[in-house]
Amino acid sequence: MPLGTASLAPLKAARGSHVYNDPEATATAKTVQAAASVLYGWRIDNRANESDVWLNIWNLAIANVTVGTTAPHFTWRAEAGKIASAGCVEGIALGTGCVQAVTTAGGTGNTTNPANAVKIRLHID
Amino acid sequence: MAGVSQRRDGQGEDSQFGWSQTFDDDCDVATPTDNIDNGPTTLSLIQVIAAADGTGYVVGFDHENPVEATTPPDYQFQVANSGTVTIMVHSGGKTDVGFSFACATTPGTAWTGDPTTPTDIHLITIPEVR
Numbered sequence: 001m002p003l004g005t006a007s008l009a010p011l012k013a014a015r016g017s018h019v020y021n022d023p024e025a026t027a028t029a030k031t032v033q034a035a036a037s038v039l040y041g042w043r044i045d046n047r048a049n050e051s052d053v054w055l056n057i058w059n060l061a062i063a064n065v066t067v068g069t070t071a072p073h074f075t076w077r078a079e080a081g082k083i084a085s086a087g088c089v090e091g092i093a094l095g096t097g098c099v100q101a102v103t104t105a106g107g108t109g110n111t112t113n114p115a116n117a118v119k120i121r122l123h124i125d
Numbered sequence: 126m127a128g129v130s131q132r133r134d135g136q137g138e139d140s141q142f143g144w145s146q147t148f149d150d151d152c153d154v155a156t157p158t159d160n161i162d163n164g165p166t167t168l169s170l171i172q173v174i175a176a177a178d179g180t181g182y183v184v185g186f187d188h189e190n191p192v193e194a195t196t197p198p199d200y201q202f203q204v205a206n207s208g209t210v211t212i213m214v215h216s217g218g219k220t221d222v223g224f225s226f227a228c229a230t231t232p233g234t235a236w237t238g239d240p241t242t243p244t245d246i247h248l249i250t251i252p253e254v255r
Contacts, residue, residue, distance in 0.1 A: 093208070
């Protein structure tokens with residue numbers, strides 16, 4: 001390499017650099033990304049509630065999600081009055097898309113909104 | 126190492142101090158599922174390594190004896206063929222009753238079905254001193 005030149009690699013975005021925030025996640029399904037996604041981290045702020053809540057994620061287009069009927073592909077519980085957060089090194093592949101909703105029970109059949117606002121943050125590509 | 130219990134497939138004595146490790150080299154849907162801790166515990170790390178045709182779902186429960194296709198999972202995620210998923214829990218992840226897990230091919234409350242080939246799971250939990 002000639003003196004006085006430098007090779008700079010292009011900057012590369014970190015994994016999970018796209019941050020999705022929903023300050024009031026409910027049992028109504030919302031699209032996070034309408035394309036193949038990889039989930040690297042999640043934070044569920046349930047400090048406003050006296051009951052546990054469950055973050056549900058579907059690897060589907062929102063048109064194919066019926067909360068209470070369609071089995072979620074990802075579920076994570078946040079305890080009453082607490083924040084639950086975790087990260088995934090490799091990422092969790094969602095090959096179709098990413099749709100989220102927060103309910104008051106785990107599993108498939110619940111459609112109840114949390115009593116108070118639940119804030120969620122997803123780190124996703 | 127003092128205070129650390131090494132268990133296989135959920136078997137072994139409870140750890141009274143520190144953290145516990147559980148290895149399962151053939152996670153399946155058998156009922157009752159692998160029961161790690163009877164009593165309050167906190168999830169710390171979950172690592173899953175799936176075989177070439179091992180696509181499936183890890184389902185976790187704050188429950189000592191979850192029933193296949195009946196007990197709603199409290200924690201659930203998918204692992205693809207030959208995939209590895211390592212989840213580090215930063216906060217939360219506490220269970221009140223105990224922690225059990227299974228691997229299934231169908232997610233949600235109707236979780237059922239064995240992954241075709243063995244799926245390895247390594248968990249680290251922090252049992253509450255009791």
